Amino acid sequence: MRRLKNLNPDIYSENMLIKAAWYYYKENLTQNEIALLLDISRPKVVRLLEKARAEGIIQFHIKGHERNCLSMEKEFKDVFSIPDAFIIPTPVHKKDVSTSLSKACAQYLQSKLQPNDMIGLGWGKAISKTIDYLTLDPDSNISVVTLTGGVNYYLHNRRFQKGGMEQFQDIHVIPAPFLASSEDMAESLLSEPSIKEILDLGKLSTYNIVGIGGVYPDATIIQEEKMTVNELMFIKQQQAVGDILGQFYDKNGNLLNLPHHKRLIGTPLPALKKLNHVIAVAGGEKKTEAIYGALKGKYIHTMITDEATAVSLLQMEVNSQNDIHSGL
Numbered sequence: 597m598r599r600l601k602n603l604n605p606d607i608y609s610e611n612m613l614i615k616a617a618w619y620y621y622k623e624n625l626t627q628n629e630i631a632l633l634l635d636i637s638r639p640k641v642v643r644l645l646e647k648a649r650a651e652g653i654i655q656f657h658i659k660g661h662e663r664n665c666l667s668m669e670k671e672f673k674d675v676f677s678i679p680d681a682f683i684i685p686t687p688v689h690k691k692d693v694s695t696s697l698s699k700a701c702a703q704y705l706q707s708k709l710q711p712n713d714m715i716g717l718g719w720g721k722a723i724s725k726t727i728d729y730l731t732l733d734p735d736s737n738i739s740v741v742t743l744t745g746g747v748n749y750y751l752h753n754r755r756f757q758k759g760g761m762e763q764f765q766d767i768h769v770i771p772a773p774f775l776a777s778s779e780d781m782a783e784s785l786l787s788e789p790s791i792k793e794i795l796d797l798g799k800l801s802t803y804n805i806v807g808i809g810g811v812y813p814d815a816t817i818i819q820e821e822k823m824t825v826n827e828l829m830f831i832k833q834q835q836a837v838g839d840i841l842g843q844f845y846d847k848n849g850n851l852l853n854l855p856h857h858k859r860l861i862g863t864p865l866p867a868l869k870k871l872n873h874v875i876a877v878a879g880g881e882k883k884t885e886a887i888y889g890a891l892k893g894k895y896i897h898t899m900i901t902d903e904a905t906a907v908s909l910l911q912m913e914v915n916s917q918n919d920i921h922s923g924l
Contacts, residue, residue, distance in 0.1 A: 849893020
């Protein structure tokens with residue numbers, strides 16, 4: 597094959613990536629056939645395909661799930677009266693649940709986002725991983741705004757990673773900690789114009805992604821040192837089953853009256869209910885009660901979870917209804 601001359605090396609390299617990916621995934625050519633067609637070695641084809649995946653040129657959207665999980669998703673939406681649900685197969689290894697759900701959330705967002713949209717971000721491992729797996733068109737002009745304070749450390753670490761925060765047009769971060777040292781300090785911070793401006797901006801976000809935390813010693817809120825185990829155990833004694841944005845609720849989704857809440861810097865749960873399209877990402881046996889409470893509290897519009905968790909949640913609702921009918 598005659599090679600093109602006087603071509604910008606970067607453009608030529610990208611051209612080769614796209615061609616190799618197209619021939620392999622769209623035309624179903626073998627790596628040897630592509631090597632002959634592009635006049636390069638087979639190892640070079642392998643490297644091109646790996647690079648195309650790493651740079652987001654190749655993106656996988658598994659469509660089989662739509663057939664296999666459609667009936668469960670429909671039942672889930674009907675039972676919990678939410679607009680949408682995305683239920684994925686449960687990973688073989690439980691430790692992979694968070695990673696798989698983050699990938700699912702990234703796929704879900706990529707199918708929904710439109711140019712110039714803005715994403716509201718909660719905090720936690722699932723949210724930060726979702727950003728890692730999200731791949732956006734550089735010309736889409738998508739912006740992000742944080743929904744709580746105290747998340748700048750993991751956003752900053754991702755700004756310069758490929759496929760991370762650098763892909764966003766604008767990044768609006770609440771310049772404050774997650775939890776103030778006192779109620780007076782929280783009140784003072786919340787009156788700051790720079791903080792009020794970001795909180796008001798969050799009301800304009802098109803999609804909002806939040807995690808759901810459980811109430812157990814190795815919960816993310818403990819791992820990230822946002823509170824101590826003793827503080828969390830005290831909150832559990834007040835009938836808390838889970839939290840969203842650091843705000844705890846009971847099994848029916850009722851927000852608890854806790855001193856802790858008055859020290860938080862971020863979007864209150866009653867305000868979260870009024871935001872556009874709130875997407876919750878959570879799964880696993882430990883979080884079942886927390887997710888159930890969030891669904892009963894009507895805090896979310898779309899639930900992204902796995903099959904095993906979805907089955908447990910549906911059974912919990914059946915048991916709850918049976919208890920009501922039996923007068924318990």
